[in-house]
Every structure is written in structure tokens, then in C-alpha cells.
Amino acid sequence: MKTLHFTNSWHTSSGGIATFYKALFTAAEREKHQMRLVVPSDCSRVEERGEFGRIYHIEAPRAPLYPEYRMLYPTRFLFPRTAVQRILNDERPDLVEVSEKYVTPYLAGLLRTSRLPGVKHRPTVIGLSHERMDENMAAYITGHPFGRRFCTWYMKWIYFPMFDHHITVSEHTAGELIDASRGHKVSRGVWISPMGVDCERFTPSRRTPENRERLLQLARGFGQPIHPDATVLLYAGRLAPEKNLPLLLDTMQRLDAGEYRLCIIGDGIEFTPLRDACAQRGIGNIVFAGQIGDRDILAGHFAAADVFIHPNPREPFGIAPLEAMASGLALVAPDSGGVTSYANETNAWLSAADPEAFAASVRSIRHGSAELLRSRTAAGRRTAEAHGWCGVASRYLSLYRELDAVTRGNLTTFTHSPRAYSTKGNAFGRELTGL
Numbered sequence: 001m002k003t004l005h006f007t008n009s010w011h012t013s014s015g016g017i018a019t020f021y022k023a024l025f026t027a028a029e030r031e032k033h034q035m036r037l038v039v040p041s042d043c044s045r046v047e048e049r050g051e052f053g054r055i056y057h058i059e060a061p062r063a064p065l066y067p068e069y070r071m072l073y074p075t076r077f078l079f080p081r082t083a084v085q086r087i088l089n090d091e092r093p094d095l096v097e098v099s100e101k102y103v104t105p106y107l108a109g110l111l112r113t114s115r116l117p118g119v120k121h122r123p124t125v126i127g128l129s130h131e132r133m134d135e136n137m138a139a140y141i142t143g144h145p146f147g148r149r150f151c152t153w154y155m156k157w158i159y160f161p162m163f164d165h166h167i168t169v170s171e172h173t174a175g176e177l178i179d180a181s182r183g184h185k186v187s188r189g190v191w192i193s194p195m196g197v198d199c200e201r202f203t204p205s206r207r208t209p210e211n212r213e214r215l216l217q218l219a220r221g222f223g224q225p226i227h228p229d230a231t232v233l234l235y236a237g238r239l240a241p242e243k244n245l246p247l248l249l250d251t252m253q254r255l256d257a258g259e260y261r262l263c264i265i266g267d268g269i270e271f272t273p274l275r276d277a278c279a280q281r282g283i284g285n286i287v288f289a290g291q292i293g294d295r296d297i298l299a300g301h302f303a304a305a306d307v308f309i310h311p312n313p314r315e316p317f318g319i320a321p322l323e324a325m326a327s328g329l330a331l332v333a334p335d336s337g338g339v340t341s342y343a344n345e346t347n348a349w350l351s352a353a354d355p356e357a358f359a360a361s362v363r364s365i366r367h368g369s370a371e372l373l374r375s376r377t378a379a380g381r382r383t384a385e386a387h388g389w390c391g392v393a394s395r396y397l398s399l400y401r402e403l404d405a406v407t408r409g410n411l412t413t414f415t416h417s418p419r420a421y422s423t424k425g426n427a428f429g430r431e432l433t434g435l
Contacts, residue, residue: 001033001034001094001095001400001401001404002033002034002035002036002091002092002093002094002095003033003034003035003036003093003094003095003096003097003397003400004036004037004038004087004088004091004093004095004096004097004123005021005024005035005036005037005038005096005097005098005099005128006037006038006039006072006096006097006098006099006100006104006107007021007037007038007039007098007099007100008039008040008063008069008070008071008072008100008103008104009069009099009100009130010039010040010041010069010070011068011069011070015237015238015319015320016130016195016317016319016320017099017130019195019319020130020195020196020319021037023196023198023389023392023393024393024396024397025037025049025050025053026389026393027389027390027393027394027396027397028052028053028397029049029050029051029052029053030394031394031397032052033052033397034052035049035052035053035054036053036054036055036056036087036091036093037053037054037055037056038055038056038058038072038084038087039055039056039057039058040057040058040059040060040069040070040071040072041057041058041059041060041070042059042070043057043059044057044058044059044083045057056083056087058072058076058083058084060072060073060076061073065140065141066140066240066269067269068268068269071103072084072103072104073103074103074106074107077104077107077110077116078116078117079117079118080117080118081118084107085116085118085119088111088116088119088121089118089119089121092121092123093121093123094123094124094404095123095124095125095126095400095403095404096108096111096123096124096125096126097125097126097127097128097167097400098125098126098127098128098162098163099128099129099130101129101131101133101136101159105127105158105159105162105163106162108125108127108162108163109125109161109162109163111123111125112125112162112163112164124164124165124403124404124407124408125162125163125164126163126164126165126166126167126400126403127159127160127162127163127165127166127167128166128167128168129166129167129168129169129173129174129176129177129316130168130169130173130316130317131173131242131316132172132173132175132176132314132316133151133154133155133159133176134147134148134151134152134176135242135314136242137150137151139240139241139242140241140242151176152179152180155176155177155179155180156179156180156182156183156429157429159180160177160180160181160184160188160422161184161186161188163188164188164403164407165188165189165190165191165403165406165407166188166189166190166191167190167191167192167193167396167399167403168190168191168192168193168419169192169193169194169195169316169317169338170192170194170316170317170337170338170341171192171338171341171419172314172315172316172317172336172337172338172340172341173316173317173338174190174192174419174420177190177420178190178419178420181420181421181422181423182422182423182425182429182431183422183423183424183425183426183429183430183431183432184422184423184424184425184429185424185425185426185427186422187421187422188421188422189406189418189419189420189421189422190418190419190420190421191399191403191416191418191419192419193392193395193396193399193416194317194341194342194387194392195317195319195322195387195392196319196322196387196388196389196391196392196393197319197322197323197325197326197384197387197388197389198295198323198326198388198389199326199384199385199388199389201295201296201299202299202302202303202323202324202326202327202384203299203303203326203327203328204303204327204328204381205303206299206300206302206303206304206327207303207304207327207328208300208303208304211300211301211303211304212304214297214300214301214304215232215263215300215301215304215305216228216232218263218287218289218301219232219261219263219287220287221287221288224284224287226261227258227259230258230259230260230261231259231260231261231306231307231362231365231366232261232262232263232304232305232306232307233252233260233261233262233263233305233306233307233308233309233362234262234263234265234301234302234305234307234308234309234324234329235248235262235263235264235265235266235308235309235310235311236264236265236266236292236298236301236302236308236320236323237265237266237320238266238267238268239264239266239267239268239269239270239271239274240268240269240270241269241270242312242314243270243311243312244311244312244313244314244353245270245274245311246274246277247311247353247354247355247358248262248264248274248286248309248311249274249277249278249281249283249286250355251309251311251355251358251359251362252283252285252286253281253283253355254355254356254359255285255359255362255363257284257285259366260285260362260366261285261286261287262285262286262287262309263287263289263301263305264286264287264288264289265289265290265291265292265298265301266290266291267290267291271288271290274288275288299323299327302323302324302327302329303327303328303329305327305329306329306330306365306366307329307330307331307332307362307365308320308321308324308327308329308330308331308332309332309333309358309362310324310331310332310333310334310339311334311353311358312334312337312339312353313334313336313337313353314336314337315334315337315338315339316337316338317338317339317341318333318337318338318339321333321339321343321348322342322383322384322387323384324380325342325343325347325348325377325380325381325383325384326380326381326384326385328377328380328381329377329380330348330349330365330373330376330377330380331343331347331348331349331380332348332349332351332358332361332362332365333348333349333350334350334351334352334353335350335351335352335353336353342383342387343380343383346375346376346379347376347377347379347380347382347383348376348380349361349364349365349376395416398415398416399416402414402415402416
């Protein structure tokens with residue numbers, strides 16, 4: 001089988017989606033699965049990924065709301081002899097997956113209905129949802145009720161019908177798709193398939209005196225003293241509006257600067273605003289470390305820290321918190337969103353996403369029961385091992401094969417059970433009951 005994947009969430013320091021596709025390439029090589037990935041880039045080129053993998057980089061302009069990313073606009077696929085059409089005709093994939101909600105879903109819809117000029121091949125088309133549109137709308141454009149109504153309309157009438165079936169990464173992200181699935185003429189399924197973690201790289205065995213000293217050096221920032229027994233908190237991820245990062249500042253302002261220090265690792269459009277806000281508010285126990293591209297160095301910082309603090313109550317899944325669990329860290333996170341698909345009261349410290357509750361969780365880790373800390377972090381490591389990339393990525397490849405067979409009418413029973421199927425509806429999208 002050959003699969004072709006499209007995403008606009010790709011650049012040199014991109015996060016979870018790029019991590020997912022890199023893990024998928026590893027599994028594809030292991031299982032001799034032909035895999036192709038199309039991404040926007042600063043220039044067009046082809047990158048070979050072993051014997052069975054290939055990345056097509058297509059020159060594309062920067063995204064208007066997030067310039068670190070680039071966008072594959074319809075001009076790249078609507079017309080004959082464009083780059084995407086050449087790839088589709090040359091590769092003739094069995095299945096095309098689109099991980100994006102705004103531009104490339106139209107390519108999926110044209111392929112599904114065999115209406116893309118110049119391309120006669122009809123693959124199975126799958127939508128992969130790594131996020132919720134309503135939450136992105138609220139973070140980048142508007143949280144007004146009109147924006148939510150627009151997202152509800154778009155997801156039902158534009159996005160959901162473009163594909164044969166849908167995959168999403170958590171119950172949290174599935175909710176938007178299930179709402180959109182009500183009242184359709186064509187039956188489509190929604191599958192939940194979680195993300196994973198590299199448990200060989202992110203491991204408690206990296207908690208060495210050398211890595212602890214490196215982390216303390218990082219936490220000192222520009223000459224700020226830090227006590228060797230201080231609790232070092234870590235946040236790692238994109239510094240983007242949807243991540244609810246001001247909660248980190250509000251929490252650290254409530255924690256004693258001599259006992260607690262937070263290292264923020266990552267970059268993004270919120271880097272400068274957050275750093276300026278710290279200076280303006282006199283918050284002296286936060287250090288902005290910037291992007292760390294070396295994953296082994298990053299894993300060393302994870303293992304050497306004491307607490308991973310994750311502020312986003314609407315996280316689609318959360319690979320970084322799972323990496324923290326794999327590293328043996330205590331995890332402080334909200335009691336909502338995709339993180340709760342694996343984090344609970346037995347392996348993490350969950351609370352409402354407000355600074356008082358977060359600060360209380362952090363203090364309870366420092367001053368609380370050592371046995372409770374050992375118990376929860378050990379359970380967190382077991383949770384991470386159950387989400388190892390090897391098994392997760394293999395399940396994705398198996399799910400692709402099954403969805404292709406379902407779409408072509410060659411399979412009626414499932415190894416991977418769907419979370420939901422769309423309900424019957426009329427031309428106005430009204431559900432038809434009693435059928």
C-alpha cells in the first residue's frame with residue numbers, strides 16, 4: 001500500500017505534527033510501507049527518507065497569521081501540471097491523508113469526487129484532525145459567538161463532507177467532528193487514534209548529575225542565582241496563542257522565587273510578548289531558553305527537571321506532557337482537553353486551569369509525600385510506555401489499510417472500531433430519525 005500525506009504544519013522547529021510524521025516514516029520503513037509526505041517549504045525539492053519514504057517540499061508563501069509556517073494554496077493543486085498534480089499522477093497513492101482544515105481539504109474533496117482536472121486516479125481520502133477549528137478561531141481571530149457559529153457551519157458543510165472518513169487524536173478533538181457528523185447523505189466514520197512518545201529517548205535514566213547541572217545552568221538565565229535544591233519546572237512547546245501561556249506567568253508569580261524556577265523551552269510568535277510581560281511585572285523566576293533543536297539535549301533537560309507544567313486546557317492531545325511522563329517528571333496539567341486521554345489522578349496532578357490551583361499543585365509536589373511522588377511518576381512512565389511510537393505508528397498504518405478497504409467496499413468488520421458514524425440527513429442537514 002502507498003499513502004500520501006499533506007500538512008501545512010511543517011518547518012524546521014515545528015512541533016507535534018512533524019514529530020508524528022517522522023515517527024510514521026520510521027514505522028513505514030520497518031513495515032516496507034510506501035509513504036509520501038507533501039509539505040510547504042522555502043524552495044521545491046525532494047527528500048528521500050530511507051527506502052520507502054519520501055518528502056516533497058513545495059515552494060510556498062508564509063502563512064498570514066503564523067509566519068513561521070507556510071501554506072500550500074489552491075494554486076498549487078487546481079491546475080494541470082502543478083506540483084501537487086504531478087506528484088499525484090506519478091505516485092498514484094492508494095490513500096491520501098490531509099492534516100489541515102483550511103486549504104488542502106478542497107483538494108481532498110476534488111479527489112473524492114474525481115473532479116480534479118488532470119488527475120483521474122481516485123484514492124481513498126482521509127482527514128486527520130490534530131486540533132479543533134473552534135479553538136484555533138478563538139485563539140487567532142475571535143472568540144465571539146459569531147466565530148463559533150461559523151466554525152460549526154464550516155465543519156458540517158465544508159470540512160466534514162470533503163473526506164471518505166476521519167481520524168482524530170483524542171476524544172476532545174473528536175467532539176467537534178461528531179457534532180459536524182449529524183445529518184448527512186453519505187455515511188462517514190470518525191476514528192480516534194492517539195499520538196505517541198519516544199520512550200527510548202525520553203527516559204528517567206537521563207537524570208544524571210551532569211544533566212542536572214546543565215539544566216541548572218540553563219535555569220540561571222542571565223546570571224540569576226538559583227539554589228541547588230530549587231524545584232525546576234519545565235515547559236516545552238510552541239509559544240503560540242492557543243497554548244494559554246499567560247497561565248505560566250500567573251502561576252510563577254504566586255510561587256516563591258527562591259524555591260521555584262521555570263525554564264520555558266521553545267519559540268514562536270508569543271516569545272517576545274511573554275518575555276516583555278515578565279519584565280514589566282517583575283517576574284524573576286522564569287527563564288526563556290529559546291528553541292533547543294537537539295532532541296537528546298532536550299531529553300536530558302526533561303529528565304533533569306522536577307515538574308513539567310502544561311497550561312493549555314484545550315490541548316488537542318499533548319505530546320510534550322507525555323514526553324515528561326516518559327522522563328519521570330511530575331506533570332501538572334489542566335483537568336480538561338486531550339491531555340486527559342492519558343493523564344489522570346493516578347499519574348499526574350490535574351486541576352482547574354487557574355494560577356491558584358496550578359501553584360497549589362506545584363507546592364504539593366515539592367512539600368508533599370515522597371511516596372506519592374514516586375507512585376505517580378512511576379505510573380506516568382507506564383502510561384508513556386503504553387503510548388510508545390513504535391506501536392502507535394504501526395496502528396496508524398494498520399488503520400490506513402483498514403480505512404482504504406472500508407472505502408472500497410472490501411471490509412465490513414473492523415479491527416479498529418470507529419468512535420462514531422455520521423447520521424442520516426436531508427439536503428438541509430436535518431437529521432432523519434427512525435431510519
